Amino acid sequence: MRSVAGQVFLLQLAVVVLLVVAAVVALVVQARRDAMLDAQHRTLAAAGTFASSPGILEALRSPHPSAVLQPSAEAARKAAGVDGINVYTLDGITLAHSNPEQVGKHVVGPFAEAAAGKSFTKTFKGSLGPSVVSVVPVKDAVGSVVAVVSSPVTVQNVQGMVNRQLPVVLSSAAAVLALSAGGTALVSRRLRRQTHGLGPVEMTRMYEHHDAVLHAVREGVLIVDGDGRLLLLANDEARRLLDLPMDAEGRHVALLGLEEGIVELIGSGRTATDELHMAADRLLAVNVRPTAPFGQAGSVVTLRDTTELRALSGKAEVARERLKLLYDAGVRIGTTLDVEHTAEELAEVAVPRFADVVTVDLLDPVLHGEEPPEASTEMRRTAVVGLQGDHPLYPVGELIRFVPTSPRGAGVAGGHPVLEADLSATQSWRAQDPARARGILDQGIHSLIAVPLRARGVVLGMAGFWRAQASPPFNEEDVSFAEELTARAALSIDNARRYTREHTMAVTLQRSLLPRVVPEQSAVEIAHRYLPAQAGVGGDWFDVIPLPGTRVALVVGDIVGHGLHAAATMGRLRTAVHNFSTLDLPPDELLSHLDELVVHIDTHEGTREQEWQGITGATCLYAIYDPVSGQVTAATAGHPGPAVVRPDGTVSFLEMPVSPPLGLGAGLPVETAELTLPEGSTLVLFTDGLIESRDHDPDAGLAALRAVLTGPTRAPEETCAAVIDAMLPARPSDDIALLVARTRRLDPAQIAEWDVPPDPAAVSPVRSACSRRLADWGLEHIAFTTELILSELITNAIRYGTEPIRVRLLHDRSLICEVSDGSSTSPHLRRAETTDEGGRGLFLVAQFAERWGTRYTARGKIIWTEQALHGQAAPAGEDLGEALLAQWDDEAF
Numbered sequence: 001m002r003s004v005a006g007q008v009f010l011l012q013l014a015v016v017v018l019l020v021v022a023a024v025v026a027l028v029v030q031a032r033r034d035a036m037l038d039a040q041h042r043t044l045a046a047a048g049t050f051a052s053s054p055g056i057l058e059a060l061r062s063p064h065p066s067a068v069l070q071p072s073a074e075a076a077r078k079a080a081g082v083d084g085i086n087v088y089t090l091d092g093i094t095l096a097h098s099n100p101e102q103v104g105k106h107v108v109g110p111f112a113e114a115a116a117g118k119s120f121t122k123t124f125k126g127s128l129g130p131s132v133v134s135v136v137p138v139k140d141a142v143g144s145v146v147a148v149v150s151s152p153v154t155v156q157n158v159q160g161m162v163n164r165q166l167p168v169v170l171s172s173a174a175a176v177l178a179l180s181a182g183g184t185a186l187v188s189r190r191l192r193r194q195t196h197g198l199g200p201v202e203m204t205r206m207y208e209h210h211d212a213v214l215h216a217v218r219e220g221v222l223i224v225d226g227d228g229r230l231l232l233l234a235n236d237e238a239r240r241l242l243d244l245p246m247d248a249e250g251r252h253v254a255l256l257g258l259e260e261g262i263v264e265l266i267g268s269g270r271t272a273t274d275e276l277h278m279a280a281d282r283l284l285a286v287n288v289r290p291t292a293p294f295g296q297a298g299s300v301v302t303l304r305d306t307t308e309l310r311a312l313s314g315k316a317e318v319a320r321e322r323l324k325l326l327y328d329a330g331v332r333i334g335t336t337l338d339v340e341h342t343a344e345e346l347a348e349v350a351v352p353r354f355a356d357v358v359t360v361d362l363l364d365p366v367l368h369g370e371e372p373p374e375a376s377t378e379m380r381r382t383a384v385v386g387l388q389g390d391h392p393l394y395p396v397g398e399l400i401r402f403v404p405t406s407p408r409g410a411g412v413a414g415g416h417p418v419l420e421a422d423l424s425a426t427q428s429w430r431a432q433d434p435a436r437a438r439g440i441l442d443q444g445i446h447s448l449i450a451v452p453l454r455a456r457g458v459v460l461g462m463a464g465f466w467r468a469q470a471s472p473p474f475n476e477e478d479v480s481f482a483e484e485l486t487a488r489a490a491l492s493i494d495n496a497r498r499y500t501r502e503h504t505m506a507v508t509l510q511r512s513l514l515p516r517v518v519p520e521q522s523a524v525e526i527a528h529r530y531l532p533a534q535a536g537v538g539g540d541w542f543d544v545i546p547l548p549g550t551r552v553a554l555v556v557g558d559i560v561g562h563g564l565h566a567a568a569t570m571g572r573l574r575t576a577v578h579n580f581s582t583l584d585l586p587p588d589e590l591l592s593h594l595d596e597l598v599v600h601i602d603t604h605e606g607t608r609e610q611e612w613q614g615i616t617g618a619t620c621l622y623a624i625y626d627p628v629s630g631q632v633t634a635a636t637a638g639h640p641g642p643a644v645v646r647p648d649g650t651v652s653f654l655e656m657p658v659s660p661p662l663g664l665g666a667g668l669p670v671e672t673a674e675l676t677l678p679e680g681s682t683l684v685l686f687t688d689g690l691i692e693s694r695d696h697d698p699d700a701g702l703a704a705l706r707a708v709l710t711g712p713t714r715a716p717e718e719t720c721a722a723v724i725d726a727m728l729p730a731r732p733s734d735d736i737a738l739l740v741a742r743t744r745r746l747d748p749a750q751i752a753e754w755d756v757p758p759d760p761a762a763v764s765p766v767r768s769a770c771s772r773r774l775a776d777w778g779l780e781h782i783a784f785t786t787e788l789i790l791s792e793l794i795t796n797a798i799r800y801g802t803e804p805i806r807v808r809l810l811h812d813r814s815l816i817c818e819v820s821d822g823s824s825t826s827p828h829l830r831r832a833e834t835t836d837e838g839g840r841g842l843f844l845v846a847q848f849a850e851r852w853g854t855r856y857t858a859r860g861k862i863i864w865t866e867q868a869l870h871g872q873a874a875p876a877g878e879d880l881g882e883a884l885l886a887q888w889d890d891e892a893f
Contacts, residue, residue, distance in 0.1 A: 012187070016180035020173045036132060039153040040121045043134035046080035047151035048119065050087075051136040060087075060095070060138065060147055066103050069096035077151075083131065086150045087138075090115050095147065111135060114148045130154065220284075220303035223291065224253065224266060241303050242279055262286065269299055276306065283307050322481050325353050329485055334492025337499040339367055340382055346463065346489040347385035354481070355465035357386035357445065359393060361400060361408075362453070362461035366493070369500030372458050377402040377409045379461055386466070392439025406432040408450040408462050415459060417451040417483055421473045440466075447473040451486045455494035463489070506564045507532070513571035518544045522812050523552040523627040524683070524741035527716030529724055531736045533689065538735035539566030539618070540687045541574050545581045548855060548864045550627050550746060550812045553581055556685040556737050557620040558639065572601070573618060573662075584855040587622040587635035588670040591662075594620060595637060595670075598663035618662045621685060627746045628810070630679065635672045637662045640691070640698070643709055644675070645682035645719075651709045653702065679745040682719060684709060689734030690727050701727070716740040750777075750811040756794055758803055763794050766807055777811045782867055785848045786817065792845050793819040793863050796827065802860070814850065815867045822860040 050056070050073065059068035065087075073085040073096035084098025092106045113120050114135040121134040131152040138147040220238030234244055248256055253266050261277045265286060272288040285304040333345045339362065347358035361379035363372050378401045381394045394400050402409035407418040407429050420426055423437075423446055430437040447467040453460040463486045467474060474482075510532075518526045526544055539559020547553055555577055559566045576597055580590045598618060623634035623642060634642065634654060638661030641654040657671035677683075684705075691701025708726045709719070719740045728736070752773045756762050767787045774783045790807065797805045801821030810816040827842055845852055849865035856862075 012184040013181055016177060016184065020177045020180075023176070024170065024173045036123075039132040040134060042080060043082050043132055043151040043153050044119065044121050044136070046076065046082045046085055047134045047136040047149045049080070050076045050085050050151070051138045051147075051149040056138060057140055057146065065095050070100065070103060072096075074098070080151065082151045083153050084151065086152070088148045088150065090145065090147065098152075109135075109150070111148045111150075115145055117143075117145050220301075222266070222301040222303075223298060224301065225298045238301075238303060241282060241284060241305060266299070266301055279303075281307075321353065325349070326484065326488070329488055333489050334495060337496045339369070339493060339496045339500055342489070342493050342496045343382040343461075344385070346486070346493075347383040350465060350485065351386045354478075354485070355386070355449075356468045356471055357384070357393070357466035359384050359464040359466070360453075360461065361464070362493070363459075364399070366460045366497050369497050369502075369504050372460055372497075377404060377412050382461070387443075392436050392443055394436075402462075403432045407448060408432075408464065411450045411452050412459060412462055415452055415454065417449060417479050419474055419476070419479050420448040420450075421475065422446060423448055444468040447471075449474050449479055449482045451479075451482045453486055453490040453493060455490040458494075460490055460493055460497070502564065506562075506567050509564065510567040510570070513567065513574060514541055515543060519546050520813065521546040521550070521552050522744060522746070523550055523625055524554070524743055525716050527720045527740045529720050529736070529738040531689075531724070531728065531732065533562060533732050533735045538562045538689075539570040540689065540735045540737035541570045542685065542737045542739040543574060543577060544739070544741075545578065547581065547624065548584060548851075548853060548866070549816060549818060549862075550810055552625050552627075552741075554623045554625065554642075554683060554685055554739060554741055555620065556639065556687055556739055557618065558687045558689075558737070560617040562735070569618070573598070573620070577620070577622070584853060586672065587624060587633055588672045590622055591620060591635050591637045591659075591670045595662050602663055617664070619688075620662060621656075623683065623685070625677075625683070625741070625743060627744055628751060630676050630743065630745055632675045632677055632683065633672055634674075635659075635670050637670065638664075640686070640688060640702075641673070643684040643686075643705060644677065645684065645709050645713075647678055647680040647713055649711050649713065651706045653706075677743050679743060680713065681743045682709075682713075682716065683741045683743065684719070684723070685739040685741070686723075687735070687737045689732060689736040690723070690738060693729045693733065716742050746810065746812065752809040752811075754807045756798070756805040756807055758798050758805060760795065760798055763791055763798070766794060767791055770807070770809060773809060774815075779811070779815060779869065782815065782869070786815065786867065789845050789848060789865050789867075790817055790819070792842065793817070793865075796842075797821045797863070800825065814869055816864060817849075817867070818862050818864045820857070820860060820862040824856065824861055826854045826861065827863065 053072070053076070055072075056069070059065050059072070062068055069087050073087060077083070077085045077098060085096070086094065086098065086102075087096040088094055088107065088109070088111060090111075092108060092111070094102050094105050094107055097103050114137045117137050117139070119134070119136045121132065123130065123132050131154045133150050133152040135148055135150045137145040138149055140146050217235070217237060220241045221235045222238050223234075234242075234248055238244065239246075239248070242256070242258060242262070244256060254263055258266075259277060259279055262279060262284075265272055265275065265277070265288060269290070270288065271290065272286060274285045274287060277284050277286055283306050285306045287302045287304075289300050289302075291298045291300055329346075329349045332349050334342050335345065336342065343360040343362060347360055350358045359381065360383040362382045363376060363378075364380055366372050367380060367382070378399065381396050381398050381400055384391075384393055384396055387393065402412065404410065404413060405428050407420050409432075410428075411418040420429055423429060424441055429448065445466045445468040449465040451463050451465070453463055463482075465474070465478075465482055514530060518528065521544070523546075524544075528542055528544075530540065530542070532538065539557075539561065541555075541557050541559075543553070543555035545553040545555065555574075557570070557573060557577075559569045559573070573594065576594055577590070580593050585593070617638075619637055619639035621634065621636045621639040621642065623632055625632050632654075634656065636656045637659055641656035644652050644654055646652075654673055654675060656673050659670050660668070686705075688698065691698050691705060693701070696704075704727060705723065708723050714722065720738055723738060723740075724736075752770070754766050754769060756766055767790055770790055771783050771787055774780060774786060779786075794805070794807060797819050801823040803822055805819070805821045808816075808818040808820075810818070845865060848867075850868055852863070852865040854861055854863055
């Protein structure tokens with residue numbers, strides 16, 4: 001009942017019921033009225049007939065009128081079908097009555113009018129109850145009223161007549177009601193089927209939406225009948241697109257003046273999807289679909305104006321392409337942290353998708369990583385993309401001073417982009433260089449956008465976007481896009497500038513901390529390489545440290561990380577290694593001290609400065625090579641061991657005891673590895689950047705290094721070049737330090753050794769033997785001072801040391817004197833007072849030797865001195881000898 005059909009059914013049924021009720025009431029009222037009228041007529045006729053009947057006057061004049069009239073009146077009543085025929089005298093005496101008991105009685109009734117000679121009919125309450133009574137006067141021959149005749153019919157009898165008609169009336173009404181309800185039900189059922197059971201609100205909303213959608217959409221809609229000949233419906237858009245007249249509905253489509261192709265398609269009734277047809281100056285996409293089974297046989301035709309859609313799709317395509325270009329710019333610009341390369345990336349991204357030619361000019365300080373000054377019109381051309389060969393634009397590398405009135409000069413001064421949509425129509429940009437301006441126009445370049453490169457509120461340079469040939473001129477939308485593109489590029493350029501500055505500082509610091517030249521020494525032939533990572537300088541380092549006794553220390557180390565922190569940390573550790581090496585410590589002891597230093601730095605500096613990053617994780621390899629014995633002693637702190645290339649070309653890696661990196665030793669002892677090498681062997685020390693990369697693990701790197709080193713003997717420089725060529729990754733992620741040392745052996749003829757018995761008398765023979773050997777080496781000019789030094793050292797060893805006592809002379813770049821004994825006590829230098837009897841011998845040794853010191857061994861110590869071979873000879877004579885002997889005395893150990 002909530003549907004339209006149900007509500008229509010109820011409405012129609014109510015109307016029918018009301019009509020039937022009204023009809024029944026009208027029929028009953030009419031029947032009652034007709035019955036009353038019939039009663040009036042019958043009573044009037046009966047009374048008139050009886051009053052005019054023959055013999056009534058004689059009966060009235062008879063002595064007993066009632067006896068004559070009563071039977072006649074009863075017979076007349078029955079014949080007339082009334083309730084009574086009554087006769088009254090003029091004075092109200094009843095002469096005849098339907099009720100015999102009333103005869104002779106006096107009655108009061110409305111007989112005055114009849115007594116006056118007039119007949120009438122009235123309804124009043126009489127002896128029989130409410131009745132319809134007709135009264136007729138009885139006149140004599142002369143017209144005088146002699147009596148009155150009345151004929152009543154009770155209302156009850158009249159109603160009985162009506163009631164007898166009611167069954168017929170009600171039956172007829174019921175039949176009419178049933179027939180009407182059935183018809184209404186059939187109509188409602190058909191309506192419900194057509195409205196799909198929708199209620200009035202839904203029907204109203206549906207038709208409102210139908211009209212709104214049909215006439216508001218930007219798509220023309222036509223509905224034609226089954227044979228496609230008559231136009232049944234057209235919305236406003238269809239009328240606009242096809243230019244239809246207002247009376248188009250109901251007319252044949254062929255008579256509407258449409259193009260032949262559209263008429264043929266609509267009339268064919270076939271299904272079509274986005275078929276293109278011309279309609280005047282519009283290109284329409286036409287779709288045709290059958291309306292069945294959703295409606296009567298026919299077709300619905302939709303039309304879209306692809307002319308407007310093409311313009312909209314063109315704008316959408318441009319916007320999509322711009323978004324994609326911005327995305328590509330974010331991916332492709334700033335990949336290398338190199339200022340010049342970043343500028344080139346900006347130009348390459350914009351050509352040819354936004355401009356035909358792009359130029360990038362940067363301030364000179366920006367190119368060097370320095371802070372840019374205030375806005376300046378003096379810039380250096382950094383990138384030109386879009387032109388090949390000779391072209392009229394300034395070449396890359398040229399310093400350009402832009403005229404303040406030129407577009408780029410004005411853009412830099414104002415800090416805003418400048419648009420020159422038509423270069424041929426403006427003159428301001430020609431002031432920069434009229435000859436080049438003519439060449440630019442001759443090249444077909446016709447439009448320019450100049451955008452300052454701004455980052456963090458500072459102008460870094462200027463980007464110029466040029467269009468040439470058939471490309472459309474730039475507009476304001478292009479300016480907005482160019483600003484967004486250059487804003488992203490400017491941040492990348494500024495990041496590259498800041499990185500360049502930090503990188504330059506780190507490189508400068510690192511170069512100042514790395515060894516500039518390898519010190520001269522005779523133990524090994526050295527070649528080295530240091531290659532920073534692509535991400536910047538790191539903390540890898542190497543060192544070659546000459547040690548007493550013609551020995552040499554070879555060092556490589558690695559600091560985790562890159563940048564200033566790594567470089568500064570490398571400098572601190574390298575200095576520490578140099579300081580510890582002056583103590584002539586064994587490799588294991590030196591690394592233990594270095595580990596303690598790192599722990600101390602991390603602990604104390606980390607608590608004072610929260611930003612301290614720590615140096616835990618640094619590694620170091622320290623190896624000492626002795627050219628006299630050919631022995632290598634090495635220790636490592638988390639660093640890979642060296643490669644050993646023997647003279648026959650075989651390669652092995654020195655097996656190093658496992659030890660943690662510096663700062664993680666936790667007091668654990670460091671162990672050493674020893675190996676004796678033949679002369680001409682090569683030691684290759686390296687950092688893990690050489691053997692580790694993203695492409696392979698360390699084992700694969702070691703195998704590749706072995707393959708490179710295996711083969712005929714090569715000079716250290718050749719070995720370095722071969723290793724770097726073969727092992728260096730295309731994009732190294734870690735810096736690399738490589739140290740190649742080819743070993744040498746000291747000639748036995750350059751070595752002199754003597755065992756010294758623990759007897760002071762043995763000093764003189766040893767001095768004499770040393771003097772003879774110095775003469776053999778051609779060192780007579782330093783023989784006196786050498787004898788002086790040896791006498792002091794041997795005497796002290798005999799007096800304060802323990803056996804075995806041994807003297808060794810080494811003739812190398814300097815003369816080295818070594819006196820060893822089995823004691824671990826160390827002498828110390830002091831200045832003797834004037835009253836002291838001794839304490840001056842070691843002071844004299846320090847005066848005549850270039851260097852001296854103590855080196856501890858597993859079986860004692862060695863006191864050593866070094867003297868220059870070409871130094872000035874000590875003057876001989878009694879004065880000098882006496883002066884020296886005056887100060888020469890015993891020195892306590």
